[in-house]
Amino acid sequence: MDTRYNHFAIPKKEPMKPKYKKYRQWMLIVALALFLWNCSDDDNNAEGDGLSRMFTPGKIDAESRTTSVKLTWQPSLYTGGLDVTYTVQVSRDTLFADASGVEYEEVVDTAGITLTDENIAARRKYFARIKANALDNTAESYWMTSGSFAIQGVQNMLPVYDPERRATSVTLRWKEGTEFNRMEMTPVIGAEENGEAILGDPVEIPLNADDVASGFKVLENLEPRRSYQVEIYQNSSSMGYVAFTTRLQTVYAYTVSPGDDLKAVIDNAGDGEVIGLEPGVYELSGTKFNIDGKTVVLMSTSGNPENTILRTNQFTLMNDNAGLSFSGITFDLGGNLYFLDVASGAGATFKNVKVNNCIIENAATSAFRTDRADLYRIDTIQFSNTRFRNMEGSNYWMLHIEKTEVKLLELDNCTVNNIGRGIIRMTKSLDMAPKVVINHCTFNNFGGNGTNNTLFDGGSNIIDLTIQNSILANMPYEGSTVGTSVLRVNNDAAKVNISNNNFYNLTADGEQFATFPDYSYLTMQNNLEETLDWNASTEDFSLPQDSPLRTLSTEGRALGDVRWTY
Template sequence: MKKYISKSGIKMIFLLGTIVLISACKKDVDQPTDVARSFKPSDVKISASATSAKLTWTAPLMSTGKALKYSIDFSTDSLFSNVKYSTTSDTTGVSVTEDNLSVRTKYFARIKANATETQPESKYLVSSSFQLTGIQLFLPVRDSEIKETGITLRYTPTVGLTSIVLTPATGTAITATLSPTDAAAGLKAITGLTAGIKYTAELFAGTKSKGISTFTTQLPTTYSIKISPSDDLAATITAAANGAVIGLNPGTYNLTAAVTFITQKTITLKSTSGNATDTKINYKEFDLEGTGAGLTLSGLELDGTIGASPYFINLIGSQANVAAAATFTNILIDNCIAHGSTTAFLRGDRGAAIKDFKITAITVNNSIVYDMGNNGTSTYYTFNITKLQFNTLTVSKSTLYNCGPGLVLSSTPFVGDQTPTVLISYSTINAFGGSSKYALLDAATNPINFSIQNSILANTPKSGTVNAAAIRGTGAGSSITISNTNYFNLNSALTSGTALTFGPATLSVTQQQNLGWTPTTTDFTLPVGSTLRTSSTTGTAIGDPRWAL
């Protein structure tokens, strides 16, 4: 019995000892006695802006009554193997600027309390990552100023700007020096770039970054033929093979004698300069004729006034039978100035039956279109494409004014192979509507995806009246939205009219700032300081970007 009690007592003593030991270990974990750890700063916070950052922290628990000094390191990696700047502070905060750190670069900071006469240095406290966002003096790049081997970059005129460094995705960086005159002018034309390459441009005042921008140079153009104004453009078009790219050297060309037929082939007419103000075609009408017909126009001014043009682009089945079924290729109007057709910009409704005419994409980009539709009195919409089966109609970074009684007509009921999409973005549309039409869209009962975003709409009607609803579109499954868009003076009549409604459209982040434009306005520059300069979904200007420069 004694032996059993003795063994039990030994076990009990061992168990109690184990419990004491565990408790002692737990106390060490819960309440560390490591002096350096207790002396460590805590709760670091970072507030970063364009050119500076402020770091603050809480003093160590054991610092009461002591004058402490802190060491702070800044590194581009969290292991601090690449320390870029070090400093000290005798307060619980420190500021750094672009004089110390590079902008647009991710950094980490670490802070430690330095040793005192009675205290060893603390362990480091490491911050989360941060960066100086940098000043942005670059203005948006104009599409028309991006060339194959060059670009014009624009920036806020600023004394002290010294250079622009252009770094390609692959290859060697190029430095363009800015003279005081360049800095004051706010733009620099740069050559010697490589076609089809993405570049990052960084603007400097000495060693300080003052802006960053990216762009991709145009792909190199392989011209089938280049001609000059003394050559016969009409004959060149007739002789061109499918896929031909016809380069037009600067000057004025004449196509007013007769309609220009693009028959069962797709061709490109492109200025060799890329500048719509130095290469002009006087036209009567461009007719895309039959299956396979398509047209790209790039870097051109297209003027229909001399030729008394009824349509800018007209889709037909054939000259013998305009209503014959045809499947067209694409239409692209890029970096152009087009004006002077009395009836419509595009007519695509001639098919004998619904869906007899088909096309994949119609695109207007970075262009100015005006005087299409006889001051709104025409009976044809700007895009008169009812009965036409199309996949996409896109208008982007463009300005349209004085352009017919309504914008898009696709009202003849039919079910297409897919729901068509109309997207109008970053565009400025002024002085349009008339003939009692729906000013923006008439899709009737056809399903359609219709979206206006980041744009400005102003001044209806151009003449007469428009329907009190700007949009008609009741097709099942349709999506009709207007977002990040400013509109004003949209009324049903020139006098005594009512404000237009938007029918089935869902509106979001819209504004109604009156910019003072009238039906005769042709300069749509946004006022300096206007909130519309930062109201887009990307924080940039709404409307055609050219008017925010």
């Protein structure tokens, strides 16, 4: 067969010539000799390497606890009844590359050890390696290394309240009735490739009896935009831990005082320029502010709405690209109709509306009304860490977001009390499906004028609604009545999730209980009906220390606005 042009043809094999038989015989002799030599070598080391492997402890398990971690392992093979001991070393280095990195070492005579927060630090990731020590004529075993583990640690520190986290200071708080005498604050100066924090040098902060009794400590002279880790101690025992990151330093384009012309400053400020309000009372109750085609940013320089009070009429969004960001201010409407409004006429596409750490009070009708034209668009309407109170209007909801397409409407860590007709209304037909989130909010004394769906009325729109980690109490508004339905989202394509809340005294007329609808797309879970001692005049919504509501949230924290847990 001609294979010159057929690259896949297999050439015809020639018969093996006799000389290769002698070559194969020599190879077999050499292989046999090597095998016998290796067997002899293994026999000579049977008491060393082979038993060392069998002598090695088995897999290490870790059970983490509040003040300790328990390590257990499978005993070495064939050691039943023998006096075997094990060496345990603990390090933060999984490779144990440097002997100086071993932070704790102990010899034990059982296949387990309990490490306490006196042996290793709580809330730090560690690794252990364990070996069986030499026994009689058997050499010590190889090391067996564990996965990572940590002591959970006692936790008496409270999470940092977001408005108290500033660029160069932070307020740290802890549980009452616990003794401490010092803190250690450590800056985070970088990160390893695996995400582990690289820590700087810790700074010790003494705590005296007055500090401990007050329940808080203000730390100052911090670096802006820097992460810190703080641990609180009683002598050498860790009693709590918290981490936080300071804010960016605010750069004010304008700083105004109560005697300055705030309206002129707002009118002349550029898009997004920050206007700082010094503490004081701004008497501008007859002034309406127009926000025309730009984002207006108002911030109190103190970060405290209790000492920066703006007595005003209302703010009106006008034309495309109008938006606002307000922080740390009390807006006292003094009986004027609205806090926020939109201009009448043609619709517009606005920028975001964000209000954080503010108090909005005494509006006669509504906090935000948008039903002035055919259609408005806003990406985000967000109220966080904000109090709404004393809005007795009978015609409009607190957030009357009609004729408006919104991607996200969010109430987060807000307190809402003494509100007349209802909370949120979005009943006009929408071409988009907004997401509405009510999270960690406290509602008290709300709903009136015989209205149904006083918490949320979405009409027949497709809405993704979540109400979680909140407390709803005392409906209807004192002296008024409501219908029997708490909310409406009447569309099979909608999603409604109501979880981890507490409902107290939600009635139609003081006797008949209000209800949630029986939608197939509504999920209700982990909700309670815990009795509260609140009424229409309650202003302090702190939860008792032993209340089950302090641990019911999805994060294991208290329900409602977190400000009431401090």
